[in-house]
Amino acid sequence: MRGSLEQAADLLHGLMQPGEAFGAYFEGEDSDFARLNGNRVRQAGHVLQQRLTLDLMRNDRHARAELPLTGTPDVDAAELSAAVEGLRALLPHLPPDPHHACAEPGTSSEDLRTGRLPGRTQLLKALTESAEGLDLVGHCATGQLYRGFAGSAGQWHWFETESFSLDWSLYHRADKAVKGRYAGREWDPEALAARIRGTRDQLEIMACEPVRLEPGRYRVFLAPAAVMEILSVIAWQGFGLRAQRTRQTPLLGLVDGEWALHPQVSLDEHSAGGQAPRFSPEGFTLPGRVALIKGGRHAGCFADARSSREYDVPVNAAAERPRSLEMTPGTLAVDEAARAVGDGLLIADLWYGNLSDRARCAVTGMTRYACLQVTEGIPIAPVEPMRFDVSLYEMLGDGLLGLTRERERLVDTGTYGQRSTGSFLLPGALVRDFPLTL
């Protein structure tokens, strides 16, 4: 697909008139998808898509067009020419855009991440054979992802990665299930089989009679996936400069210094260790690491290209949300989690989180999958789904008893519009007085 962007850039250079400049951001994918229910294929197919976001600038005026590309020169040339003409006709009628920012001339990068992907149906076969006899529901995605940028001042970035992801649930009955995930660039059928065996083993306890809990406060261990759900809600507006300056961030108390988290809590955006491209849609090269919370206190935030101009700070993000969020580990051994809980709950996953009280940075959501009652350090039974409503300042503040020394990389398997390149690297958390409300 690199050729599509190169062709588009060549054509755009030729189309520019004196005083005009362009930026072109490319997104493409060549992906196979298979959806399963009852360990059988519900829907399977292939998606090939290429898309260009074109910014045209002249005299501080700026407008944007998004259009599909095909890689076929004649077809793309016609589409691009029409787009440029449309934007050119629009620009004189627009006021100057004081917040538009474009990367410096000469900025460039190449990031090619090859992998060892399974064959088109190999992945599906391996998954269904490993789960033979089980009620597996899930989704497989595999293929190539592409991102690129070309600018009229010679800016050039290209990112290309091969990856796969499998995301499944093994059901015992009704809503009693365990969750499994396997994603990466190097396909290893043995690793998949081991993960399926792991989830199969967890399924045994889900067959026990479920416990119905009373609302109240519980001592819990939140597995990394559960921590991710809560941080994902906070991340939606929590770490953006625009949300901070307009006082909309749920972390306002932390930003203002009125609240603090536990000193063990440090959060970074670690682009260099993640799976997303390290440039913005405007062609800015992104820093390898941005500190967001350090030692429990506010340390920094994301500024995308428009915020950088509005608030006069350097660009450090493609958008004002994390794509490669990391939390510093603690010292608790994950194997000791149940013993550390003593009497309480092991929570593997949380689900459908949303802010319930912005001022307190409170998140509500549900337990899902393996939420287990623990008695004297031993998991004994699954728990019926319960609603939680917790302030981050409590959960990762006074309520935090420890973080695990092991961290789990959780790949975002989201596919809205296109396959995500996001990921998290998170420890588990031992928390006291975790509130369950319904």
Next chain:
Amino acid sequence: MTPGTPTDLEAPARRFRELVPAVDDWSLRLSDVVSETLSVRRDVVEPVQLARDTGAMITVSEGGGVGYGATSDLSRAGLAAALERAREWARRSAPLRLFPPTALGPAGTRDEWRAPARRPWTELDTPAKLQLLRELARRMKVHEDIVDWSASLGFQRRQTLLVNAQGAAIRQAQHILVPQLRAVANRGGETQVRSFGPDRGGQGGLERLDMLDLDAQPERVAGDALALLDAPDCPAATMDLILMPGQMTLQIHESIGHPLELDRILGDERNYAGTSFVTPEMFGTYRYGSELLNVSFDPGVAGELASFGYDDEGTRAERQWLIRDGVLLRGLGGATSQGRSGLPGVACARASSWNRPPIDRMANLNLEPGQSSLEDLVRGVEHGGLMDTNRSWSIDDSRNKFQFGCELGWRIEQGELRGLVRNPGYRGISSAFWRSLAGVGNRDSLGVMGVGTCGKGEPNQMIAVGHASPPCLFRGVSVFGGSGS
């Protein structure tokens, strides 16, 4: 590239017909969406965004399996490559198929459906529309405590062409307009947001701006945001609660719409969006709500967000009762799910775009009006509250235990509204909540609204759905404010 210039979908359809070989069955769905987004934030005109999204979804039944190939390349070579991928997936997935292939759409249906738009989007040029937005935005900056304010208009012109091996050719076109005003007020550590739209999106042209009385909204939106800064938190108690259409939209969506989706009941969504507390044997007998609860699937409401003539499997769309006098009658499932489950459904197999296959979705899911005016409903509350405009939503994967938050609420005492409260929320359990329905507003109080970002499916799909509802009164609801305690 302007919104007035449609892509010719007939040409790629002709190319495809020329190259498709003899397979057991096939369908081709072509989609072309042209959109324009105009926005003013803090008195700065944001970049005007023009967009086109065009592509093809090819579905093939061959060798006992079904596969799809989707591409943005509508050239002969592009369509041929996607066709081969679809055939390959059909053959390779056949031994692992969940159910035998069913017909890919209707036989011989040839029809055209267009949503009416009285005043075309292009009737006002871009500078005029931007000037309108600048003025609307300016009028929201009424106080120094308003720290962020914005006005936007989103327009889409969608056209699809569905053809299949049985000779069907179904052409559809929709124009969708979504306005939004938003004001953020802050004082110290307290921030309150008030909005108008995007739940007011609907089909039609610029006439929708007058219909929504957009010009009357900026000062009200900003005034509400400011007033909320000084309002007390909503009290926590079990009380009677009136939900306005701006919140009923979400209540219907999450705790009636999703649980009735047949693909959830069949288990397809259990790894992502979840399952349902509704089971197959409930249809025809289960008391979903009080006798006042009447819910229809109605894709024929002019101007509602998800009106259409045919779903994306080519099934003709018709109005159907889902719940009548409180009893569950019918689920939300298209022809494929109806065949798999043996349950009654509706024409609701929809895809978010050309690059995703159809799945069971809501379309226009409406709670039908009753007999009460809003004043009657308020008069019927001795001690309670009223809430409007959703801002937070969360529900369990069986669509039972929910907790929702609203932008604003009022206390009701002795049948009268007695003061604004902030951070209102309520929680409940779907199966019990709808049985506590004690009053339904009349046709004059009906709000025709919608949700533009309903997420579901693997691979994920985001789609717009319409919901119309009057205000409704519920007895004995667990209400809270702020901390959720």
